[in-house]
Amino acid sequence: MALSYKARRRWSLVILLIGLPAYVVIAVTVVDWLDRPSFWVELLIYVTLGFLWMLPFRFVFLGVGKADPDATPPEDGPGREG
Structure with missing residues (x-):
């Protein structure tokens, strides 16, 4: 079932304003469980998780x-030359 344009706009706002901050908290918590790995490993984890969060939602943002x-399209009103 395809979402309408307005529904996709609303869901994209929900995902960005509620889902993404929650995902960030979860990602930081998971990295914290790993007893603070080295800088490069931590950077790799954050970059990977930063890319993976959007894959299930790409159809919403498209x-x-x-x-x-x-x-x-809006009709030409008075005063508009064209």
């Missing part, structure tokens, strides 16, 4: 930054 494809 095209959200573009104009609504289902919206009707």
Whole structure:
């Protein structure tokens, strides 16, 4: 079932404002369980986790930054030359 443009915009906000901070807390907690590995290992873990969080949600973010494809274009009003 495909999500509408408005639904994808709303879900992307929920994911970015609630889900991403929660994911950051979880990632820091997991790294903390590893007794603070060396800098390079820790950096590799954060980069990997930073990439992996978006994979399940890529369909939600696809095209959200573009104009609504289902919206009707605005009609030219008075005073607009064209």
